[in-house]
Amino acid sequence: MSILVAAFGFGLVSASVIALAAVGFTMQFGITNMINLAYGEVMIASAYVAYYVDQRGVSIWIAMLIGAAFGAVFSFLINRLIYAPFQRKGTSLLGMVIVSLAVSLMIANIMLPIVGYFPVSYNERFSTLLRFGAIALTVNQIAIFALAGAIMVAIHALLRYTRLGKAMRATAANPTLARNCGIPTQRVIDAVWLITGALCGLAGVVAALDSDSFTISSGAGFLITALAAAVLGGAGQPYGAMIGAVVIGLITEMSAAVWSPDYKQVVAFAILVVVMVLRPQGLLAKRGAAAAAG
Amino acid sequence: MLVATDVHRHFEGMHAVDGVSLEVPRGQITGLIGPNGAGKSTFMAVLAGTMPATKGTVVFDGRDVTRIPAYRRARMGLVRTFQLSSEFARLTVLENLLVAAPRHRGESLLGALLGPGYWLADERRIVGEARRLLKRFGMSAKESDYAGNMSGGQKRLIEIMRALMLHPRCLLLDEPMSGVHPRVADEIQGYLQDLRRDGLTILMVEHELHFVEQLCDSVFVMAQGKLIGSGTMATLRRQQEIVDAYLVG
């Protein structure tokens, strides 16, 4: 029983990491209609930037900020230089998916010769272990959990209470109508990419910190988990992504405790498959997933 | 011919169609009019089966088709056209019609694998039929052009001809005159009158009220998802609520 409780603790941390990534990913989709398959690569690129900073003796927390800033700028540029022009050209939704896949391949393979194949880790990856009853977490993990919680609250506040947040929600619901109501959709979209890019970068650093080590190929794994949580919660729904992250985080960790850690990813995917069969539009989605009918 | 009973269509908390019951009489042209957003196209979609009804029934020629998918209704003879151009742009005009032909031997995987020897006879037959239709509607010259390159009026004609290739018994037309040159619209009007003479039942959503007046034997009026009137155009014009709905909606 205490194993399960301990696993619950790990699950919360896992959920935190996934939530940061998934919320950013799903907001990109919800507001700009872009299934950004390069998301994982931006995560890992930010993780590497933070790594180089970390190697120079800067504190990991500053490195995190730098990673987030890098993610923001990088994502913003990818959209401005590649995604937006293709979208303006009238490329189909599927074409855009292929574009993002191409971009992800290019990013990964441009990084490879620069950073090399060998796994790297942050200097601060080991930290003190604290115990709360059956739950044993390191300081890092607790910090990650707290950070993710704070960011989720910030996102909620952004969406609910700020003008930008309301503009984002309006653009997500109906871009044409939003534009006609005087919302500067171009600037909203720029803001979305900066904010979600920052989330992406932060998520990358956090995910890398929570692992023993990471390489370029970890990017695909990051993308997949974020994708799974986002799809689970209903694509385009930030709160859904949070719920999806919690579900996947908790269930994978707890089942790893009961069965075997090797199957963690398998369990995550099994959940996804079940949801896709039963409710393909995700847990919270209201519309948009079903094909348009006459 | 076609009976809708208490049809509802809700989505996202909106009642696009809110309890509409009507009957489309056999062999007549019936109009469905109403202001924008009244739910006419949605109602047509439910009748045709391209959208499911949230509640209510649709009975076609005595058979309850409420649960039957659109493609089966089409095979039964209930065919619809679309408000927005939906021609197969990358197929030629002739091919657009050929696609519609039912019961073609070459149209199954097995038929395709068996080769032209198996299906050429059927193909010849439907090409002949399609060409006759093209001639009747005056588009023979365009048969090898890409449908995507046709004008708005020509695309409308393609949609009607395509529907006719299925030998429908009831045709649901969604704004057949929309975006069409007035002269072509007159031609379409003529064709529709010919079709009625041939015994086809037609339900037509249309905004151009003078066409509705000239073509339709009777008219239903919808507003905000509900049916607010029926009868001939003359009687409807006298009803103040109808006039109001049109001015307001």
Next chain:
Amino acid sequence: MNTYYAANLLIFAGVDIIACIALNLQFGVSGIVNFAFIVFQAAGAYTAAVLSMPPDTAADYSFQIYFGGFNLPFPIPWIGGAVAGALLAVPIGLIVLRNLRSDYQAIALLVTSIIANTVINNARPWLNGAAGLALVPRPLNPIEPVPDSYLYFYIGLTAVCVALVWFIAARIVNSPFGRTLRAMRDQELAATALGKNPVALKMTMFIVGGAIAGLSGAILVGFLTFWAPSTWLYPETVILFAAVIVGGRGNNLGAVLGALLVPVGLEEVTRLLNNYVNIGPPNFIPAMEWVLIGLFILGFLWFRPEGVRPEGHKVFPEGFESGVRVLGDRD
């Protein structure tokens, strides 16, 4: 040029052509964005391997763990591969080909591909996990190392399969069935309103494409004698999509051109470069190959989304009148 190199080139070309034709049938003609395509090829390869290998208790094979091992002779493993591809299409198709928005469908298939790879990778007792299957017997069990004559035989065998697949695909594309598929691809709703059942049509082509993909896997594994999860990661599907788009979707010749240009052409160019030029750190060239593929895809999607050989204009009625075999232009 030694025979093995030529055989490698030709057999890979043949397999890529078969795969591109299958993907073109699914994507170019029927509009199914099958981002899990590589899984079907993998299913065919694994099935052919497991059917032709002896059980894992046998002498030389005990370092691997896998289910099956029926030691069946050629051509049963190849037929099995195709059947496996077809069978796999059924459950995947039922889940995914329902009324989902097309980009959701694509993502669902992509995720399926990743799930499959991860599961096989981790589940060691099934198909030997990450290490994969090795020492897969070649068709007709020649003595190793194989003589040149066997390589010629294999090339010929591949060519026969290419011809067979081409024939099937041509028959499908140049038929009223193909016409209906293209109509459904262009305007699914209108096709539905005209009496076509889109789910049945898509399912049919998913299965047909799956079978052909499975065959391509069987051919490849018989030559490589080796197959592991690393052989079929999801970017492989991207390469094939790039090939179909670059070559021109919707027609078989375009698929062939794409196969020759993208997987074969680019890989050969980079292999040659790798042999003669030494730029940068090791593995720089293969990484650049992927960058090139990415740029290629972007370039084509931007400048020529219809591909090198776009869907041809139909000659239909004229060819038909003169009694000449119709629809030749589609090839």
